[in-house]
Amino acid sequence: MKTTSIINVGLLGFGSAGRIYHAPFLNAYAGYRLSKVRTAQTSPEICARELKGHTQVVSTSESIFEDPAIDLVVVAAPNHLHHSLAKQALEAGKHVVVDKPFTLTTAEADELIEVARQQQRVLTVYHNRRFTSDFRTVKKVCQSGLLGRVVEYEAHFDRFRNSIRAGSWKEDNGPGGGIFYDMGTHLIDQALELFGLPEAVRADLRIQRTGGQSIDSFEVVLEYPNLKATLKGSMLAKEPFPQFTVFGDHGTFMKYGRDVQDDALRIGTVPHNGPEWGLEPENFWGRLHTSHQGLEINGIVRSELGNFGDFYHNLHDVITAGKELIVKPEEARNVIRIIELAEQSSREKRTIPFTL
Incomplete structure:
Protein backbone atom coordinates (compact mmCIF):
# COMPACT_ATOMS: atom_id res chain seq x y z
CA MET A 1 0.00 0.00 0.00
CA LYS A 2 1.34 3.42 -0.95
CA THR A 3 1.60 5.75 2.04
CA THR A 4 1.37 9.06 0.12
CA SER A 5 -1.71 10.24 -1.77
CA ILE A 6 -0.03 11.13 -5.09
CA ILE A 7 0.54 8.24 -7.49
CA ASN A 8 3.26 8.84 -10.08
CA VAL A 9 2.33 7.31 -13.43
CA GLY A 10 4.22 6.17 -16.49
CA LEU A 11 2.06 5.80 -19.60
CA LEU A 12 3.20 3.40 -22.32
CA GLY A 13 1.59 4.54 -25.55
CA PHE A 14 0.05 7.82 -26.66
CA GLY A 15 -2.14 6.70 -29.53
CA SER A 16 -5.92 6.87 -29.29
CA ALA A 17 -6.10 4.76 -26.11
CA GLY A 18 -3.41 6.62 -24.17
CA ARG A 19 -4.21 10.07 -25.49
CA ILE A 20 -8.03 9.95 -25.35
CA TYR A 21 -8.98 7.44 -22.68
CA HIS A 22 -6.17 7.47 -20.10
CA ALA A 23 -4.18 10.72 -20.05
CA PRO A 24 -7.20 13.05 -19.65
CA PHE A 25 -8.32 11.29 -16.47
CA LEU A 26 -4.81 10.97 -15.07
CA ASN A 27 -4.32 14.71 -15.67
CA ALA A 28 -7.73 15.70 -14.30
CA TYR A 29 -7.56 13.74 -11.03
CA ALA A 30 -5.36 15.33 -8.36
CA GLY A 31 -4.45 11.93 -6.94
CA TYR A 32 -2.27 11.14 -9.96
CA ARG A 33 0.76 12.75 -11.52
CA LEU A 34 1.41 11.73 -15.12
CA SER A 35 5.19 11.84 -14.89
CA LYS A 36 6.32 10.10 -18.08
CA VAL A 37 4.81 9.13 -21.42
CA ARG A 38 6.51 6.75 -23.81
CA THR A 39 5.54 7.28 -27.44
CA ALA A 40 7.25 6.52 -30.72
CA GLN A 41 4.63 7.90 -33.10
CA THR A 42 2.79 10.90 -31.64
CA SER A 43 4.38 14.18 -32.69
CA PRO A 44 6.13 16.36 -30.09
CA GLU A 45 3.67 19.15 -30.92
CA ILE A 46 0.67 17.02 -29.95
CA CYS A 47 2.41 15.84 -26.80
CA ALA A 48 3.27 19.40 -25.79
CA ARG A 49 -0.30 20.55 -26.43
CA GLU A 50 -2.07 17.74 -24.58
CA LEU A 51 0.31 16.95 -21.71
CA LYS A 52 1.08 19.06 -18.66
CA GLY A 53 4.47 20.69 -18.31
CA HIS A 54 5.69 18.25 -15.67
CA THR A 55 5.14 15.26 -17.98
CA GLN A 56 8.32 14.02 -19.65
CA VAL A 57 8.07 12.36 -23.07
CA VAL A 58 10.50 9.45 -23.32
CA SER A 59 11.47 7.13 -26.16
CA THR A 60 11.96 3.84 -24.29
CA SER A 61 9.84 1.76 -21.93
CA GLU A 62 12.92 1.06 -19.82
CA SER A 63 13.13 4.69 -18.77
CA ILE A 64 9.75 4.18 -17.09
CA PHE A 65 10.41 0.70 -15.67
CA GLU A 66 13.75 1.78 -14.19
CA ASP A 67 12.49 5.03 -12.65
CA PRO A 68 12.08 4.46 -8.88
CA ALA A 69 9.67 7.39 -8.66
CA ILE A 70 7.09 5.70 -10.90
CA ASP A 71 4.40 3.87 -8.88
CA LEU A 72 1.97 2.88 -11.62
CA VAL A 73 2.47 1.87 -15.25
CA VAL A 74 -0.44 2.13 -17.70
CA VAL A 75 -0.02 -0.11 -20.73
CA ALA A 76 -1.82 1.47 -23.70
CA ALA A 77 0.31 -0.08 -26.44
CA PRO A 78 -0.93 -2.34 -29.29
CA ASN A 79 -2.67 -5.48 -28.05
CA HIS A 80 0.12 -7.94 -28.86
CA LEU A 81 2.48 -6.03 -26.54
CA HIS A 82 0.21 -6.02 -23.48
CA HIS A 83 1.59 -9.19 -21.91
CA SER A 84 5.29 -8.46 -22.30
CA LEU A 85 5.08 -4.82 -21.19
CA ALA A 86 2.83 -5.57 -18.23
CA LYS A 87 5.12 -8.39 -17.12
CA GLN A 88 8.19 -6.15 -17.27
CA ALA A 89 6.39 -3.44 -15.30
CA LEU A 90 5.26 -5.87 -12.60
CA GLU A 91 8.73 -7.37 -12.31
CA ALA A 92 10.07 -3.84 -11.89
CA GLY A 93 7.81 -3.47 -8.85
CA LYS A 94 5.15 -1.27 -10.42
CA HIS A 95 1.38 -1.42 -10.09
CA VAL A 96 -0.12 -1.97 -13.55
CA VAL A 97 -3.18 -0.98 -15.57
CA VAL A 98 -3.53 -2.78 -18.90
CA ASP A 99 -5.83 -1.31 -21.51
CA LYS A 100 -8.35 -3.84 -22.79
CA PRO A 101 -8.03 -6.50 -24.03
CA PHE A 102 -6.02 -7.78 -21.07
CA THR A 103 -3.88 -10.19 -23.13
CA LEU A 104 -4.24 -12.33 -26.24
CA THR A 105 -4.53 -15.66 -24.38
CA THR A 106 -5.64 -16.92 -20.99
CA ALA A 107 -2.18 -18.42 -20.47
CA GLU A 108 -0.68 -14.93 -20.73
CA ALA A 109 -3.35 -13.53 -18.40
CA ASP A 110 -2.76 -16.26 -15.82
CA GLU A 111 0.98 -15.57 -15.89
CA LEU A 112 0.47 -11.84 -15.24
CA ILE A 113 -1.93 -12.56 -12.37
CA GLU A 114 0.66 -14.84 -10.79
CA VAL A 115 3.49 -12.31 -11.24
CA ALA A 116 1.34 -9.60 -9.65
CA ARG A 117 0.64 -11.90 -6.70
CA GLN A 118 4.33 -12.68 -6.25
CA GLN A 119 5.29 -9.01 -6.50
CA GLN A 120 2.38 -7.94 -4.26
CA ARG A 121 1.33 -5.32 -6.78
CA VAL A 122 -2.08 -4.21 -8.01
CA LEU A 123 -2.97 -5.42 -11.50
CA THR A 124 -6.16 -4.36 -13.25
CA VAL A 125 -7.59 -3.91 -16.75
CA TYR A 126 -9.24 -0.80 -18.20
CA HIS A 127 -12.74 -2.16 -18.78
CA ASN A 128 -14.08 1.39 -18.77
CA ASN A 307 -17.86 8.47 -15.71
CA PHE A 308 -14.83 6.55 -16.98
CA GLY A 309 -12.90 8.39 -14.27
CA ASP A 310 -14.52 6.21 -11.61
CA PHE A 311 -12.09 3.49 -12.70
CA TYR A 312 -9.14 5.66 -11.67
CA HIS A 313 -10.85 6.90 -8.50
CA ASN A 314 -11.28 3.28 -7.42
CA LEU A 315 -7.69 2.38 -8.34
CA HIS A 316 -6.37 5.28 -6.28
CA ASP A 317 -8.33 4.04 -3.27
CA VAL A 318 -6.99 0.51 -3.81
CA ILE A 319 -3.34 1.58 -3.99
CA THR A 320 -3.41 4.19 -1.21
CA ALA A 321 -6.07 2.83 1.15
CA GLY A 322 -6.35 -0.88 0.44
CA LYS A 323 -9.94 -0.71 -0.86
CA GLU A 324 -11.44 -3.45 -3.03
CA LEU A 325 -10.64 -3.40 -6.75
CA ILE A 326 -13.68 -3.02 -9.00
CA VAL A 327 -12.15 -4.56 -12.15
CA LYS A 328 -10.32 -7.63 -10.96
CA PRO A 329 -7.71 -9.23 -13.25
CA GLU A 330 -9.39 -12.62 -12.90
CA GLU A 331 -12.55 -11.11 -14.40
CA ALA A 332 -10.60 -9.66 -17.31
CA ARG A 333 -8.94 -13.05 -17.77
CA ASN A 334 -12.38 -14.65 -18.15
CA VAL A 335 -13.20 -12.16 -20.92
CA ILE A 336 -10.20 -13.51 -22.82
CA ARG A 337 -11.44 -17.04 -22.19
Whole structure:
Protein backbone atom coordinates (compact mmCIF):
# COMPACT_ATOMS: atom_id res chain seq x y z
CA MET A 1 0.00 0.00 0.00
CA LYS A 2 1.34 3.42 -0.95
CA THR A 3 1.60 5.75 2.04
CA THR A 4 1.37 9.06 0.12
CA SER A 5 -1.71 10.24 -1.77
CA ILE A 6 -0.03 11.13 -5.09
CA ILE A 7 0.54 8.24 -7.49
CA ASN A 8 3.26 8.84 -10.08
CA VAL A 9 2.33 7.31 -13.43
CA GLY A 10 4.22 6.17 -16.49
CA LEU A 11 2.06 5.80 -19.60
CA LEU A 12 3.20 3.40 -22.32
CA GLY A 13 1.59 4.54 -25.55
CA PHE A 14 0.05 7.82 -26.66
CA GLY A 15 -2.14 6.70 -29.53
CA SER A 16 -5.92 6.87 -29.29
CA ALA A 17 -6.10 4.76 -26.11
CA GLY A 18 -3.41 6.62 -24.17
CA ARG A 19 -4.21 10.07 -25.49
CA ILE A 20 -8.03 9.95 -25.35
CA TYR A 21 -8.98 7.44 -22.68
CA HIS A 22 -6.17 7.47 -20.10
CA ALA A 23 -4.18 10.72 -20.05
CA PRO A 24 -7.20 13.05 -19.65
CA PHE A 25 -8.32 11.29 -16.47
CA LEU A 26 -4.81 10.97 -15.07
CA ASN A 27 -4.32 14.71 -15.67
CA ALA A 28 -7.73 15.70 -14.30
CA TYR A 29 -7.56 13.74 -11.03
CA ALA A 30 -5.36 15.33 -8.36
CA GLY A 31 -4.45 11.93 -6.94
CA TYR A 32 -2.27 11.14 -9.96
CA ARG A 33 0.76 12.75 -11.52
CA LEU A 34 1.41 11.73 -15.12
CA SER A 35 5.19 11.84 -14.89
CA LYS A 36 6.32 10.10 -18.08
CA VAL A 37 4.81 9.13 -21.42
CA ARG A 38 6.51 6.75 -23.81
CA THR A 39 5.54 7.28 -27.44
CA ALA A 40 7.25 6.52 -30.72
CA GLN A 41 4.63 7.90 -33.10
CA THR A 42 2.79 10.90 -31.64
CA SER A 43 4.38 14.18 -32.69
CA PRO A 44 6.13 16.36 -30.09
CA GLU A 45 3.67 19.15 -30.92
CA ILE A 46 0.67 17.02 -29.95
CA CYS A 47 2.41 15.84 -26.80
CA ALA A 48 3.27 19.40 -25.79
CA ARG A 49 -0.30 20.55 -26.43
CA GLU A 50 -2.07 17.74 -24.58
CA LEU A 51 0.31 16.95 -21.71
CA LYS A 52 1.08 19.06 -18.66
CA GLY A 53 4.47 20.69 -18.31
CA HIS A 54 5.69 18.25 -15.67
CA THR A 55 5.14 15.26 -17.98
CA GLN A 56 8.32 14.02 -19.65
CA VAL A 57 8.07 12.36 -23.07
CA VAL A 58 10.50 9.45 -23.32
CA SER A 59 11.47 7.13 -26.16
CA THR A 60 11.96 3.84 -24.29
CA SER A 61 9.84 1.76 -21.93
CA GLU A 62 12.92 1.06 -19.82
CA SER A 63 13.13 4.69 -18.77
CA ILE A 64 9.75 4.18 -17.09
CA PHE A 65 10.41 0.70 -15.67
CA GLU A 66 13.75 1.78 -14.19
CA ASP A 67 12.49 5.03 -12.65
CA PRO A 68 12.08 4.46 -8.88
CA ALA A 69 9.67 7.39 -8.66
CA ILE A 70 7.09 5.70 -10.90
CA ASP A 71 4.40 3.87 -8.88
CA LEU A 72 1.97 2.88 -11.62
CA VAL A 73 2.47 1.87 -15.25
CA VAL A 74 -0.44 2.13 -17.70
CA VAL A 75 -0.02 -0.11 -20.73
CA ALA A 76 -1.82 1.47 -23.70
CA ALA A 77 0.31 -0.08 -26.44
CA PRO A 78 -0.93 -2.34 -29.29
CA ASN A 79 -2.67 -5.48 -28.05
CA HIS A 80 0.12 -7.94 -28.86
CA LEU A 81 2.48 -6.03 -26.54
CA HIS A 82 0.21 -6.02 -23.48
CA HIS A 83 1.59 -9.19 -21.91
CA SER A 84 5.29 -8.46 -22.30
CA LEU A 85 5.08 -4.82 -21.19
CA ALA A 86 2.83 -5.57 -18.23
CA LYS A 87 5.12 -8.39 -17.12
CA GLN A 88 8.19 -6.15 -17.27
CA ALA A 89 6.39 -3.44 -15.30
CA LEU A 90 5.26 -5.87 -12.60
CA GLU A 91 8.73 -7.37 -12.31
CA ALA A 92 10.07 -3.84 -11.89
CA GLY A 93 7.81 -3.47 -8.85
CA LYS A 94 5.15 -1.27 -10.42
CA HIS A 95 1.38 -1.42 -10.09
CA VAL A 96 -0.12 -1.97 -13.55
CA VAL A 97 -3.18 -0.98 -15.57
CA VAL A 98 -3.53 -2.78 -18.90
CA ASP A 99 -5.83 -1.31 -21.51
CA LYS A 100 -8.35 -3.84 -22.79
CA PRO A 101 -8.03 -6.50 -24.03
CA PHE A 102 -6.02 -7.78 -21.07
CA THR A 103 -3.88 -10.19 -23.13
CA LEU A 104 -4.24 -12.33 -26.24
CA THR A 105 -4.53 -15.66 -24.38
CA THR A 106 -5.64 -16.92 -20.99
CA ALA A 107 -2.18 -18.42 -20.47
CA GLU A 108 -0.68 -14.93 -20.73
CA ALA A 109 -3.35 -13.53 -18.40
CA ASP A 110 -2.76 -16.26 -15.82
CA GLU A 111 0.98 -15.57 -15.89
CA LEU A 112 0.47 -11.84 -15.24
CA ILE A 113 -1.93 -12.56 -12.37
CA GLU A 114 0.66 -14.84 -10.79
CA VAL A 115 3.49 -12.31 -11.24
CA ALA A 116 1.34 -9.60 -9.65
CA ARG A 117 0.64 -11.90 -6.70
CA GLN A 118 4.33 -12.68 -6.25
CA GLN A 119 5.29 -9.01 -6.50
CA GLN A 120 2.38 -7.94 -4.26
CA ARG A 121 1.33 -5.32 -6.78
CA VAL A 122 -2.08 -4.21 -8.01
CA LEU A 123 -2.97 -5.42 -11.50
CA THR A 124 -6.16 -4.36 -13.25
CA VAL A 125 -7.59 -3.91 -16.75
CA TYR A 126 -9.24 -0.80 -18.20
CA HIS A 127 -12.74 -2.16 -18.78
CA ASN A 128 -14.08 1.39 -18.77
CA ARG A 129 -17.43 0.42 -20.34
CA ARG A 130 -18.63 -0.68 -16.93
CA PHE A 131 -18.70 3.04 -16.16
CA THR A 132 -20.89 4.25 -19.03
CA SER A 133 -24.30 5.83 -18.66
CA ASP A 134 -26.05 3.22 -20.80
CA PHE A 135 -24.59 0.18 -19.04
CA ARG A 136 -25.17 1.62 -15.58
CA THR A 137 -28.79 2.25 -16.55
CA VAL A 138 -29.25 -1.27 -17.94
CA LYS A 139 -27.66 -2.77 -14.82
CA LYS A 140 -29.97 -0.77 -12.56
CA VAL A 141 -33.06 -1.85 -14.52
CA CYS A 142 -31.99 -5.52 -14.54
CA GLN A 143 -31.36 -5.48 -10.78
CA SER A 144 -34.57 -3.58 -9.97
CA GLY A 145 -36.85 -6.56 -10.57
CA LEU A 146 -39.11 -4.46 -12.79
CA LEU A 147 -38.58 -6.82 -15.72
CA GLY A 148 -39.17 -9.92 -13.65
CA ARG A 149 -36.86 -12.77 -14.58
CA VAL A 150 -34.51 -11.70 -17.39
CA VAL A 151 -34.64 -14.27 -20.18
CA GLU A 152 -32.92 -12.54 -23.10
CA TYR A 153 -30.32 -9.79 -23.41
CA GLU A 154 -28.87 -8.27 -26.56
CA ALA A 155 -26.08 -5.69 -26.68
CA HIS A 156 -24.58 -3.93 -29.70
CA PHE A 157 -21.37 -2.02 -30.29
CA ASP A 158 -21.63 -0.94 -33.92
CA ARG A 159 -19.97 1.59 -36.21
CA PHE A 160 -20.01 2.41 -39.88
CA ARG A 161 -16.75 2.56 -41.81
CA ASN A 162 -16.87 0.68 -45.10
CA SER A 163 -13.26 1.47 -45.98
CA ILE A 164 -10.10 -0.01 -44.50
CA ARG A 165 -7.99 2.41 -42.45
CA ALA A 166 -4.50 2.28 -43.94
CA GLY A 167 -1.62 1.76 -41.53
CA SER A 168 -3.78 0.74 -38.57
CA TRP A 169 -2.63 -2.39 -36.71
CA LYS A 170 -6.25 -2.97 -35.74
CA GLU A 171 -7.12 -3.50 -39.41
CA ASP A 172 -4.44 -6.07 -40.26
CA ASN A 173 -4.55 -9.82 -39.66
CA GLY A 174 -1.98 -9.81 -36.86
CA PRO A 175 -2.66 -11.10 -33.35
CA GLY A 176 -5.18 -9.02 -31.43
CA GLY A 177 -6.46 -7.12 -34.46
CA GLY A 178 -10.07 -6.67 -35.51
CA ILE A 179 -13.15 -5.39 -33.73
CA PHE A 180 -13.76 -8.52 -31.67
CA TYR A 181 -10.69 -7.82 -29.51
CA ASP A 182 -11.71 -4.15 -29.51
CA MET A 183 -15.47 -3.64 -29.12
CA GLY A 184 -16.16 -7.30 -28.34
CA THR A 185 -14.19 -7.22 -25.09
CA HIS A 186 -16.43 -4.45 -23.76
CA LEU A 187 -19.63 -6.34 -24.48
CA ILE A 188 -18.31 -9.58 -23.00
CA ASP A 189 -17.14 -7.84 -19.82
CA GLN A 190 -20.54 -6.16 -19.41
CA ALA A 191 -22.41 -9.44 -19.88
CA LEU A 192 -20.20 -11.24 -17.36
CA GLU A 193 -20.71 -8.38 -14.90
CA LEU A 194 -24.49 -8.78 -15.22
CA PHE A 195 -24.89 -12.54 -15.47
CA GLY A 196 -21.65 -14.26 -14.49
CA LEU A 197 -19.98 -17.07 -16.42
CA PRO A 198 -22.07 -18.88 -19.06
CA GLU A 199 -22.57 -22.59 -19.61
CA ALA A 200 -21.65 -22.45 -23.30
CA VAL A 201 -20.51 -20.12 -26.08
CA ARG A 202 -21.39 -20.01 -29.77
CA ALA A 203 -20.16 -17.44 -32.22
CA ASP A 204 -20.03 -16.27 -35.81
CA LEU A 205 -16.97 -14.12 -36.59
CA ARG A 206 -16.66 -12.68 -40.10
CA ILE A 207 -14.77 -10.35 -42.42
CA GLN A 208 -17.43 -8.46 -44.38
CA ARG A 209 -15.70 -5.40 -45.86
CA THR A 210 -14.03 -5.61 -49.25
CA GLY A 211 -10.28 -5.89 -48.74
CA GLY A 212 -10.62 -6.54 -45.02
CA GLN A 213 -8.04 -8.71 -43.25
CA SER A 214 -9.37 -8.75 -39.70
CA ILE A 215 -12.71 -9.57 -38.09
CA ASP A 216 -15.16 -6.72 -38.66
CA SER A 217 -18.42 -8.45 -37.71
CA PHE A 218 -19.21 -10.66 -34.75
CA GLU A 219 -22.18 -12.30 -33.10
CA VAL A 220 -21.55 -14.14 -29.84
CA VAL A 221 -24.21 -15.95 -27.83
CA LEU A 222 -23.55 -16.72 -24.18
CA GLU A 223 -25.86 -19.50 -23.06
CA TYR A 224 -27.11 -19.66 -19.48
CA PRO A 225 -29.62 -22.10 -17.95
CA ASN A 226 -32.60 -19.76 -18.44
CA LEU A 227 -31.06 -16.86 -20.34
CA LYS A 228 -29.54 -16.07 -23.72
CA ALA A 229 -27.12 -13.12 -23.99
CA THR A 230 -26.36 -12.04 -27.57
CA LEU A 231 -23.44 -9.69 -28.21
CA LYS A 232 -23.07 -8.11 -31.66
CA GLY A 233 -20.72 -5.72 -33.39
CA SER A 234 -20.33 -4.55 -36.98
CA MET A 235 -18.37 -2.01 -38.99
CA LEU A 236 -21.22 -1.81 -41.52
CA ALA A 237 -24.08 -0.61 -39.33
CA LYS A 238 -25.27 2.48 -41.18
CA GLU A 239 -28.45 2.71 -39.13
CA PRO A 240 -28.20 2.36 -35.34
CA PHE A 241 -29.55 -0.66 -33.50
CA PRO A 242 -30.56 -0.35 -29.86
CA GLN A 243 -27.45 -0.45 -27.71
CA PHE A 244 -29.29 -2.70 -25.29
CA THR A 245 -32.48 -4.74 -25.41
CA VAL A 246 -33.55 -6.74 -22.37
CA PHE A 247 -36.55 -9.08 -22.21
CA GLY A 248 -37.97 -10.30 -18.92
CA ASP A 249 -41.04 -12.36 -18.15
CA HIS A 250 -42.76 -9.15 -17.03
CA GLY A 251 -41.61 -6.71 -19.69
CA THR A 252 -38.96 -5.16 -21.93
CA PHE A 253 -36.32 -2.44 -21.66
CA MET A 254 -34.74 -0.92 -24.77
CA LYS A 255 -32.08 1.77 -25.06
CA TYR A 256 -30.47 3.63 -27.97
CA GLY A 257 -27.52 6.00 -28.02
CA ARG A 258 -23.81 5.48 -27.45
CA ASP A 259 -22.15 6.88 -24.34
CA VAL A 260 -21.48 10.61 -24.64
CA GLN A 261 -18.03 10.53 -23.02
CA ASP A 262 -16.37 9.29 -26.23
CA ASP A 263 -17.26 12.36 -28.28
CA ALA A 264 -16.44 14.70 -25.41
CA LEU A 265 -12.98 13.21 -24.96
CA ARG A 266 -12.26 13.21 -28.69
CA ILE A 267 -12.82 16.96 -28.95
CA GLY A 268 -10.60 17.59 -25.95
CA THR A 269 -13.18 18.24 -23.22
CA VAL A 270 -11.53 17.94 -19.81
CA PRO A 271 -13.27 15.26 -17.72
CA HIS A 272 -14.59 16.24 -14.31
CA ASN A 273 -16.87 15.02 -11.53
CA GLY A 274 -19.59 17.61 -12.07
CA PRO A 275 -23.22 16.73 -12.87
CA GLU A 276 -22.77 17.54 -16.56
CA TRP A 277 -20.01 14.99 -17.23
CA GLY A 278 -21.41 11.76 -18.64
CA LEU A 279 -24.93 13.19 -18.73
CA GLU A 280 -26.97 11.76 -21.59
CA PRO A 281 -29.51 13.83 -23.53
CA GLU A 282 -33.16 12.87 -23.06
CA ASN A 283 -33.42 11.36 -26.54
CA PHE A 284 -30.91 8.70 -25.36
CA TRP A 285 -33.01 7.66 -22.36
CA GLY A 286 -34.36 4.12 -22.47
CA ARG A 287 -37.94 2.90 -22.62
CA LEU A 288 -39.38 0.47 -20.11
CA HIS A 289 -42.64 -1.37 -20.76
CA THR A 290 -43.52 -3.84 -18.04
CA SER A 291 -46.09 -5.09 -15.58
CA HIS A 292 -44.94 -4.88 -11.97
CA GLN A 293 -46.93 -5.61 -8.83
CA GLY A 294 -50.18 -5.32 -10.72
CA LEU A 295 -49.27 -2.01 -12.35
CA GLU A 296 -48.67 -1.41 -16.07
CA ILE A 297 -45.54 0.72 -16.56
CA ASN A 298 -44.81 2.19 -19.98
CA GLY A 299 -42.43 5.10 -19.95
CA ILE A 300 -38.96 6.62 -20.17
CA VAL A 301 -36.14 5.72 -17.78
CA ARG A 302 -33.74 8.57 -17.00
CA SER A 303 -30.14 7.51 -17.69
CA GLU A 304 -27.61 7.14 -14.91
CA LEU A 305 -24.50 9.32 -15.01
CA GLY A 306 -21.47 7.76 -16.66
CA ASN A 307 -17.86 8.47 -15.71
CA PHE A 308 -14.83 6.55 -16.98
CA GLY A 309 -12.90 8.39 -14.27
CA ASP A 310 -14.52 6.21 -11.61
CA PHE A 311 -12.09 3.49 -12.70
CA TYR A 312 -9.14 5.66 -11.67
CA HIS A 313 -10.85 6.90 -8.50
CA ASN A 314 -11.28 3.28 -7.42
CA LEU A 315 -7.69 2.38 -8.34
CA HIS A 316 -6.37 5.28 -6.28
CA ASP A 317 -8.33 4.04 -3.27
CA VAL A 318 -6.99 0.51 -3.81
CA ILE A 319 -3.34 1.58 -3.99
CA THR A 320 -3.41 4.19 -1.21
CA ALA A 321 -6.07 2.83 1.15
CA GLY A 322 -6.35 -0.88 0.44
CA LYS A 323 -9.94 -0.71 -0.86
CA GLU A 324 -11.44 -3.45 -3.03
CA LEU A 325 -10.64 -3.40 -6.75
CA ILE A 326 -13.68 -3.02 -9.00
CA VAL A 327 -12.15 -4.56 -12.15
CA LYS A 328 -10.32 -7.63 -10.96
CA PRO A 329 -7.71 -9.23 -13.25
CA GLU A 330 -9.39 -12.62 -12.90
CA GLU A 331 -12.55 -11.11 -14.40
CA ALA A 332 -10.60 -9.66 -17.31
CA ARG A 333 -8.94 -13.05 -17.77
CA ASN A 334 -12.38 -14.65 -18.15
CA VAL A 335 -13.20 -12.16 -20.92
CA ILE A 336 -10.20 -13.51 -22.82
CA ARG A 337 -11.44 -17.04 -22.19
CA ILE A 338 -14.76 -16.17 -23.83
CA ILE A 339 -12.84 -14.77 -26.82
CA GLU A 340 -10.88 -18.02 -27.14
CA LEU A 341 -14.03 -20.13 -27.01
CA ALA A 342 -15.84 -17.84 -29.45
CA GLU A 343 -13.00 -18.15 -31.94
CA GLN A 344 -13.13 -21.92 -31.58
CA SER A 345 -16.91 -21.94 -31.99
CA SER A 346 -16.78 -19.85 -35.15
CA ARG A 347 -13.97 -21.93 -36.60
CA GLU A 348 -15.64 -25.28 -35.84
CA LYS A 349 -19.21 -24.02 -36.38
CA ARG A 350 -20.54 -25.48 -33.15
CA THR A 351 -21.46 -24.56 -29.60
CA ILE A 352 -18.54 -24.88 -27.16
CA PRO A 353 -19.14 -25.70 -23.48
CA PHE A 354 -17.57 -23.09 -21.20
CA THR A 355 -14.46 -24.19 -19.37
CA LEU A 356 -11.99 -22.10 -17.43
